Amino acid sequence: MDSGHFFFNNPPCNGNMLFLGNGDSVFRGARSVINMEDTSKRRPFFSSPDELFDEEYYDEQLPEKKRRLTAEQVHLLEKSFETENKLELDRKTQLAKNLGLQPRQVAVWFQNRRARWKTKQLERDYDHLKSSYDSLVSDYDSVRKDNEKLKAEVVSLSEKLQAKEVVGEPMPDKKPEELRQVEAADGGLPVTVKVEDRLSTGTGGSAVVEEDGPQLVDSGDSYFPNHDNVNDYSRCLSMDQVHSDEDDGSGEGRNNYLYHEFVEVERVEPQPNHREEGEALGWWVWS
DNA sequence: TTGTGTTTTATTGCCTCC
DNA sequence: GGAGGCAATAAAACACAA
Numbered sequence: 001m002d003s004g005h006f007f008f009n010n011p012p013c014n015g016n017m018l019f020l021g022n023g024d025s026v027f028r029g030a031r032s033v034i035n036m037e038d039t040s041k042r043r044p045f046f047s048s049p050d051e052l053f054d055e056e057y058y059d060e061q062l063p064e065k066k067r068r069l070t071a072e073q074v075h076l077l078e079k080s081f082e083t084e085n086k087l088e089l090d091r092k093t094q095l096a097k098n099l100g101l102q103p104r105q106v107a108v109w110f111q112n113r114r115a116r117w118k119t120k121q122l123e124r125d126y127d128h129l130k131s132s133y134d135s136l137v138s139d140y141d142s143v144r145k146d147n148e149k150l151k152a153e154v155v156s157l158s159e160k161l162q163a164k165e166v167v168g169e170p171m172p173d174k175k176p177e178e179l180r181q182v183e184a185a186d187g188g189l190p191v192t193v194k195v196e197d198r199l200s201t202g203t204g205g206s207a208v209v210e211e212d213g214p215q216l217v218d219s220g221d222s223y224f225p226n227h228d229n230v231n232d233y234s235r236c237l238s239m240d241q242v243h244s245d246e247d248d249g250s251g252e253g254r255n256n257y258l259y260h261e262f263v264e265v266e267r268v269e270p271q272p273n274h275r276e277e278g279e280a281l282g283w284w285v286w287s
Numbered sequence: 288t289t290g291t292g293t294t295t296t297a298t299t300g301c302c303t304c305c
Numbered sequence: 306g307g308a309g310g311c312a313a314t315a316a317a318a319c320a321c322a323a
Contacts (some may be wrong), residue, residue, distance in 0.1 A: 064316045066296055086310085108297060111310075116295095116312095 073099045077106070081113050121267070 001045070048263075080095055087110050096103040 068295065069320065089308095105296085107309085109295095112296070134323080 045236055069099075069101075073101065077109055077113070081110065085117065086110070 065222070076099060077095070084091075087107060091107050092110075095101075096106045099106070101109075223230050
């Protein structure tokens with residue numbers, strides 16, 4: 001491109017206006033204009049950096065059409081931009097001299113380059129946020145499915161329990177109602193739980209724990225302390241961790257399992273902000 | 288070749304800082 | 306008030322499919 005010229009470039013113009021003078025400050029200060037249609041003042045492209053800085057020459061000649069910078073010029077500008085994306089006066093002047101450009105052109109190039117960088121950065125940020133969002137949605141769906149599964153199971157088990165009670169089969173230790181009275185032995189937060197409290201089958205929602213304790217409630221405006229805890233919560237209440245007695249095909253023992261396991265759960269303080277790898281994490285742990 | 292979309296260069300107006 | 310930054314925009318240059 002333009003191999004016939006050493007360093008060419010026309011002064012800034014947009015087809016309607018152009019400036020007089022060499023420096024950026026001159027341009028900014030004056031911003032005086034000459035109508036480009038005055039074709040008698042057209043001038044050829046610059047043929048050397050010296051000519052470029054020849055003010056008389058510059059004043060007398062008007063520019064040709066807008067030209068792009070050479071690959072070499074762009075390369076050097078890019079290198080300079082990588083070093084520092086803003087220009088001090090000295091650097092601008094030096095760059096302009098080295099490249100055979102107007103200081104104003106160098107300044108404009110940096111300005112436009114910063115704008116391009118900003119656009120790219122916004123795109124990168126968007127991609128990153130979208131990826132995080134998609135991941136979160138996926139986790140959320142997974143937790144929700146687990147929750148639905150658990151709810152269905154509770155309904156099924158409750159029905160079985162009721163059927164047994166109708167037949168007159170006694171519960172082994174305590175009735176669920178008694179569980180409401182259970183308090184934490186160490187005087188800490190009470191663990192007053194029964195099966196229906198833990199895994200509500202009501203329309204309101206979801207796996208519900210005590211109102212005064214930490215909660216992870218599927219209510220539409222879902223709240224997860226942080227991304228990791230979503231998985232932890234899922235793991236905590238995952239059916240994978242329930243030692244199903246249905247495996248033996250008897251259908252018995254499951255009630256007892258739930259009965260005991262839910263009673264024996266311990267309350268732990270949430271640790272939303274620090275966690276070791278592999279550490280049990282969540283609002284509840286099995287004792 | 289030509290129409291069209293994209294990229295690059297440059298201008299303008301406004302704002303902030305010193 | 307001058308200098309320089311940014312957003313918005315114009316327009317030339319370029320890329321490319323039809």
